[in-house]
Amino acid sequence: MASNSSGGGGEGGSSDRQRIAQQRLRIIAGHLQRPADDGLIVLAAECKGQNNKTEASSEGRTVPRRRQEIMKWNGWGYSDSKFLFNKKGQAEFTGKRYRLSGMIMPALKDWFEGTFGASLQHKTPATPVLTSSAVQPPTLNEAFVEELKSTGISFSHNAEDRVFRAHGHCLHEIFALREGKFGRVPDMVVWPNCHNDVVKIVELACKHNVCLMPYGGGTSVSSALECPPEETRSIVSLDTSQMNRILWIDEKNLTAHVEAGIVGQDLERLLNESGYCTGHEPDSMEFSSLGGWVATRASGMKKNIYGNIEDLVVHIKMVTPRGVIEKSCQGPRMSTGPDIHHFIMGSEGTLGVVTEVTMKIRPVPEYQKYGSVVFPNFEQGVACLREVAKQRCAPASIRLMDNEQFKFGHALKPQVSSIFTSFLEGLKKLYITKFKGFDPNRLCVATLLFEGDREKVLQHEKQVYDIAAKFGGLAAGEDNGQRGYMLTFVIAYLRDLGMDYYVIGESFETSVPWDRVLDICRNVKARIVRECKDKGVQFPPLSTCRVTQTYDAGACVYFYFAFNYRGLSDPVHAYEQVEHAAREEILANGGSLSHHHGVGKLRKEWMRETVSNVGMGMLKSVKEYVDPQNIFGNRNLL
């Protein structure tokens, strides 16, 4: 059973549905890859045999088996997209994939030098090429390899393939890659094509006592993909990227059954073609996979409408050393003891491999609109978000950036094309700072995204702006809003730019009750500044935050933190100490260990106090039952 649909570069859709889908693509995925040129999308329930796998079937997908073909080996994202300072000292973004691609950002250099005390004269370039000889040779379990060969599942022990799957995107991981240093890396990579392949691999791993580490999109920021150095068995990275098909769509129940290796952008694009979407848009959606979302309890930007991953999932299939775990039906809610999905969601690859997921889908919304509101200060902004949450009228997304981040966003403004636009910009600025008396060093901005049918969106928009007005907020246009969202997609690219010039940084997140939002923001930012000073950082760090999600009882807060490490002998160590202190501060201020990044190995030490001794014991006993041999031995979480 196969059907196809055309991605249709410029030919336009034949049906209405496709037209809407195209429009939506343009709106929400301005930051994503350009519409795929063409390609057959195979919707097959049968497993694609390894041998009859055609090139055509993978062309429509973003992630090839050999990731190195399109992606950087020591930085974020696509090889063709990066920030750099050109010969004139202006920042530009290369490539053609993003809205910002090919543009010049004249303000970035001054912001960069001013904020970090960095200089374009002082470069720290990365090791240009991956030297395979620097990678330790694989420890192979011959018996396992032999039997695997007979199954026909493709695998590799090429050094590049292994290095690609040995890391996520924590600062220390990327820093080490840039220096050309590799620690323990997986000994081989396998690419199952379907659920049954995974069953076979897991069986063989159990039989031969091989350590398996599931790999989805590789966007982890919790050291989850780091190979435990103490692991003596052969480590096999199980790359799910080739399990990337939508197996069926059920329009009556509005669900889709999808293989767990699919990455976010492909899932949305393929569903869009049928007029649907999941609405799940984590910031990493270009590269992160469905299975990864399930395994880490991911959260999407538009969760206010669509929900977080736990709200979206209807059915999960996971292969464990004990066998396959799944529910017997697709009922929307069950009272059958503790929900077994909750053993799976957040298990971070310690129990098995998620292979297939049934997810809720929604018709593509008719209309989308960005917006932004400027507040005189962060306190007022938070009060407004709280009120919006209280009235339960949050738009698809509402985020509040603090002053530093607002300035950061401004530094990314592309060169304006006409004098008229810059004149208008000037007027706007004048109005806000002079006429309304907002202090440019205190004001902050909320970015909004509305979705739904046109009339309701406009109505909703008015309601939100009315609330904002009560807290001194001024509507500041769609453009500012859209730029705010763009920032989240390019920030990871920007980190690579920083690292070219002695600047290192990272983001981390938490969730916290409403009454503590202001306190936690202030204290964590101050703690970062103080710790940097204590650790000998010579320049004041960038320490900034934003409130990114609202809930009935609290909010999700995101911190960005970066500093210029010139003069430090061990910048990564200093960085890690500061991040550690910041996490302690978060916990001391009533914040959670993580809202959606997960625990991995980076935050493991705080698990016990987070979930209590008994809670820890519960989780451990599940692990002991499901995986007594510790086949899934990435040692995350517990």
Added chain:
Amino acid sequence: MASKAVYTHRDPMLKKRDDFEDILEERRSSSDLRYALKCYTPVLYKGLTPCNASLLKGMVLQSDQLHYVISQMSKGTGRATDDIQEEAMAILDEMAHSLQLSTIRFFAFTLSKVFKTLFRSICVNEEGIQRLQQAIHEHPVVLLPSHRSYMDFLLMSYLLYTYDLALPVIAAGMDFMGMKFVGEMLRMSGAFFIRRSFGGDKLYWAVFSEYVKTMLKIGFAPVEFFLEGTRSRTSKSLTPKLGLLNIVMDPFLKGEVFDVNLVPISISYERILEESLYARELLGVPKPKESTSGLFKARKVLSEDYGSIHVYFGQPVSVRSLAQGKVNRCQFSLVPRHIPKRPSEEIHSFVNDSAYKLVRAQEENMVLKPWVLLVSLLLQNHHQNQGSADAGQRKGVALDELTAQALWLRDLSREYGAFLHWPDHTPPSEVVSSSLSLHQGLVRICEGRVHLAPQGTVTPEEELLSQAVVILSCVSYRNQALHVFLRPALLASAIHTASSNNKQEVFNSFSFLRNMFSNEFILCPGATVQDFEEACYLLMKTGALQVTQQEVLVTESGHRTVAFLTNMLDPFLQGYQVVCRFLCEEATDSLTEKLFIPAVRKFIIKLLLEGRLRYAEVLSSDLQKNVLAALLRLGAVQKVKGAAPGTLKINTVMVNSLEDTLGGKLPTQKTVSARL
């Protein structure tokens, strides 16, 4: 206990202290009026929320905390919330300050005049002022001055005004408010008034704590209060009170501010204005009648020379760093922060430890004048002469002998880390004579011999009491140096009382004494081993002691030091024994807390008159109260419930054995909790 944050026992000689500047010098050479009207633009807290005194009241009344308490009370008692709200408002009105710059200017003018008449100089460490300015800018600040005189808080505001620092709001006892006009003046200069006791009054506590926290959180002004709770009449630091410290630490612990800076401030007076007033109070002798003679006395006060004042602004102590590793702040995450909660055991002991550290930080930076050393020597000499047969005949000590001893003591105290202001470039004899002349009310020099001032009076009892006034005044000066010698002195006494030189036994004895005296002196709870090591270290450093694995031995050259130290603590040892004896021999079943002081005083007077007790300072009600508190703490005396309020039940056997142990007649029991 690893309490290294505020003090450590590294070599105290190396303690670096700032230099002083005399602020009166400029007052003497330029216009006071211009000074009082000067442009005043202090550095403020960077996170300041602009506010005035009445807005502040509004914030307190609107707070979640207060709303919660009021609604709880209303549910509990059935009273209307409006009614309780009004009561809260009344409490706040009674309490709140109304800080006005104009009043401060008025005080700046008048105090300049007064200070110049009374004092030779007022010396301030300006580096401390700079640190304070920085601290005020960074975080909310709490000022914690030592408390020896009524002058303290006016002096503090005066200094902050002088240095263009933010004026503090000051927690003052309600007793000030009794003085109608003065009370209002003080209120306008930043004082806010709290009742001395409000035990179970939840509303009062809520209003009060919220008022203080609000001022702190919004950075309204530095909050100033006295850790010791009241003026020390003896010049010994008092056991810190924890209530306000708890309140000011709360915003940090609950994450409402990033940090709070606590600034210990040591104010040392060369001569205390209230000198004889305190002595009389401690003796229970009524104050001289308030009349023409009182007025005359007041004028006399103004005409006397009170030497100089030294104010040392200590290193700001960050609550955050104090709490580092000691407090798990997550404990506040599970209950809404506006619901009042009794502090947990962990918090309580953290606040208590911090309070002791801060008081010790105050003590360490107290400036000692040569007089303090002289009077210590004179007192010891006085008591020794008293004991010997040929009293009266060769009274006192020869001036040059005293000078020689003082030089010895000067060097010793410096070795122990005392902050001694001994003018090294002046000949010692001049230093001694000028010190003595400043205190001519207390000492006499005749025929080249120095002795405590005699009093010609009629009956032996009157003579005793007037003598005691002099002695207690002298004692209050000696006490200024006690903290320097305390730990070595406890060790010296322990060696003295212990039955052998065995180290463990000496330690047991040390530990017993330390425990016994923990109401008397500032001894951090739980730091016994640390104190013992510090004492050993100091005595070894000066060559007075040899400490091996097993033994503690006094060296040949160390006898003088050890004798001096033992003598310093002896009045306390004797005093505690005497009070114990009283309780065993004289106390009746009907003895109440109220009757305790007069009864024990009568008993002591009798002993003194009979010559069975040397130390008139035992008459100090402060010491007597401390003994009772210690015995209550140890369970040797209990308050009986049901009987007349405050009736005391005495465990004679236990009191008796404590007395014997203090006297070295009984070996220290092995029940001592801490071991080496």
